[in-house]
Amino acid sequence: MTPERILKRPIFLTEKASRLRKQNKVVFEVERTANKLQIRDAVQKIFKVTVTDVHTMIFRGKDRRMGRGYAKLQNWKKAVITLKPGDTIQFFEEESAADEQPTDKTGSQGEPNQG
Secondary structure, eight states, rough: OHHHEEEEOOOOOHHHHHHHHTTTTTEEEOOOOOOHHHHHHHHHHHOOOOOEEEEEEEEEOEEEEEEEEEEEEOOEEEEEEEEEOOOOOOOOOHHHHHHHHOOBBBTTTTTBBOO
């Protein structure tokens, strides 16, 4: 399996994932058949970081209404990856937004905007 097929998507918009990022941990949805060694190698190859620990969890798919009946969504696997201290994975350009100069809030004649 290629590293691109093992890592499906990052999970970063949940409260738990944002708390874990402060502890230098990253959360991914991964291929269900992938083991911890394959997940570790895939993260190290794609993001060029050092992985110290991998925890995996399998979640059961939920029952959803589909028309008049019910259908079951697929089971999926989540991996919590601990990175070496000092390594980070940036999903957004967080630093570039902080480096931008503040915009001028005055009007064209140097007066503050009304409204």
